[in-house]
Amino acid sequence: MRPELDQLVREGMAQHHVPGVAIGILHEGDEDIAAYGVTNIEHPLPVDADTLFQIASITKTITATIVMRLVERGALDLDAPVRRYIPEFRVRDEDAASRATLRHLVTHTGGWLGDCFADTGKGDDALAKYVAAMAQLEQLTPFGEIWHYSNSSFAVLGRLIELATAKTYEAATRELLFIPLGMTKSCFNADEAITHRVAAGHVIVDEQPKVARPWAFPRATTPVGGVIASVRDLLSYARFHLGDGRASNGARLLSVGSIELMRTRLAPADMGRGVGVAWFLREIGGVQVQYHGGAAIGQQGVLMLAPERKFAIAVQANSGRGGLLHQDITKWAFRTYLGVADPEPAHVRVPKSRRDELVGRYTAALSDVELRAGGDGSLTVRSISHNVLGIKPAPTDPAPARVAFIGEDRFVCLEGPLKDTKGEVLRDPTGSVQWIRAGGRVYRRADA
Numbered sequence: 001m002r003p004e005l006d007q008l009v010r011e012g013m014a015q016h017h018v019p020g021v022a023i024g025i026l027h028e029g030d031e032d033i034a035a036y037g038v039t040n041i042e043h044p045l046p047v048d049a050d051t052l053f054q055i056a057s058i059t060k061t062i063t064a065t066i067v068m069r070l071v072e073r074g075a076l077d078l079d080a081p082v083r084r085y086i087p088e089f090r091v092r093d094e095d096a097a098s099r100a101t102l103r104h105l106v107t108h109t110g111g112w113l114g115d116c117f118a119d120t121g122k123g124d125d126a127l128a129k130y131v132a133a134m135a136q137l138e139q140l141t142p143f144g145e146i147w148h149y150s151n152s153s154f155a156v157l158g159r160l161i162e163l164a165t166a167k168t169y170e171a172a173t174r175e176l177l178f179i180p181l182g183m184t185k186s187c188f189n190a191d192e193a194i195t196h197r198v199a200a201g202h203v204i205v206d207e208q209p210k211v212a213r214p215w216a217f218p219r220a221t222t223p224v225g226g227v228i229a230s231v232r233d234l235l236s237y238a239r240f241h242l243g244d245g246r247a248s249n250g251a252r253l254l255s256v257g258s259i260e261l262m263r264t265r266l267a268p269a270d271m272g273r274g275v276g277v278a279w280f281l282r283e284i285g286g287v288q289v290q291y292h293g294g295a296a297i298g299q300q301g302v303l304m305l306a307p308e309r310k311f312a313i314a315v316q317a318n319s320g321r322g323g324l325l326h327q328d329i330t331k332w333a334f335r336t337y338l339g340v341a342d343p344e345p346a347h348v349r350v351p352k353s354r355r356d357e358l359v360g361r362y363t364a365a366l367s368d369v370e371l372r373a374g375g376d377g378s379l380t381v382r383s384i385s386h387n388v389l390g391i392k393p394a395p396t397d398p399a400p401a402r403v404a405f406i407g408e409d410r411f412v413c414l415e416g417p418l419k420d421t422k423g424e425v426l427r428d429p430t431g432s433v434q435w436i437r438a439g440g441r442v443y444r445r446a447d448a
Helices: 003-016 056-072 094-099 102-106 126-136 151-165 169-181 219-225 231-242 256-262 322-338 352-356
Strands: 020-027 030-037 202-205 208-211 280-284 287-295 300-306 311-317 360-363 367-373 379-385 401-407 410-413 422-427 433-438 441-445
Touching: 003 020, 003 030, 003 322, 020 231, 020 322, 030 231, 056 102, 056 151, 056 169, 056 219, 056 231, 056 256, 056 287, 056 300, 102 151, 126 151, 126 219, 151 169, 151 219, 169 219, 169 231, 231 300, 231 311, 287 322, 300 322, 311 322, 367 433, 367 441, 379 410, 401 422
Parallel strands: none
Antiparallel strands: 020 030, 020 311, 202 208, 280 287, 287 300, 300 311, 360 367, 360 441, 367 379, 379 401, 401 410, 410 422, 422 433, 433 441
């Protein structure tokens, strides 16, 4: 790796409290991997190219790739109702449950509660139990109308894979993707990972990293965010998605049309980006980019691809603030290798009345967001975690951060761990503020 990246990484690790990081870059066929720091501050081993990290929600693109393989076999149909395959499928809103298709699942547009991490045990029936329990999930936004991130939808996709293959999700994924792509170290649980060099997650408590426990999400959320992989394996996966649907040995896994559909904008997401078949889509300096991030318990990473330029970058970090580091790394990589960058959003002035109507508390499953007005006309945002997974030690909530408006109903955080997090206001038909959408989550006004 280049010296300027080495300096950026080492300074960022110290600034953001990241014990270890692995970086992989593909550019016009060449592969480069660099690793820094340690796997675990309590039992340190050097991070290397084969160290396993929890890739978290990058898993969703893997789940979607398996779905597309089954679509090509005729075992699944993106436009079929979920109830064609799971007749008993329920959420609290019967209309949403009866109309939901696989396309709604892969694009996060079902509208029901997305952040459900119910523990239904470690047995092979974990996904079946999870999907049955979804009957209790409330409808947060109108079906098919407002995009918000839906982990629960990808658990349904995992169950559909099981039904279509008559195998567990894990066995189907290994057979249909990991083995053909040579992802030899990729696995799904701590029992497998413990035999390899594996990263522990770290949370930040009083500005110090601490090993996070538990190590992983419940089994039922494996199709949502449970794949464990090295950066080397992620580059093998990226190489496939940069290509034409064939594995490195020439075996065709997907048609060119399916690969292209996965990176085609099927629905609007947030902040001007779109969503294809699981992948997020946007432009950086005129270059089309497909990407997905992931946040596990004390681990964060990202995989970004620019197919037109035969470029990909994967970054994995074992810290709850790893996203701040991988953001700096990916920005550097796009400038250095592709000569493109996102323009800094221009700050705009909004009337005091517009600012004041946002003041209040907004709630979601994983955390609340509080917007406060300052006496100097400023606005600050504070995130309050619910720690629904019972993480120990509980991470310290970040301090309130100043906010600047980048549009009439859009804002960006200017400092601290929330720096560069963008949010937008969602209004009801009367124009009243009903939700805040930030980090993909929809936060409902608490006094609504």
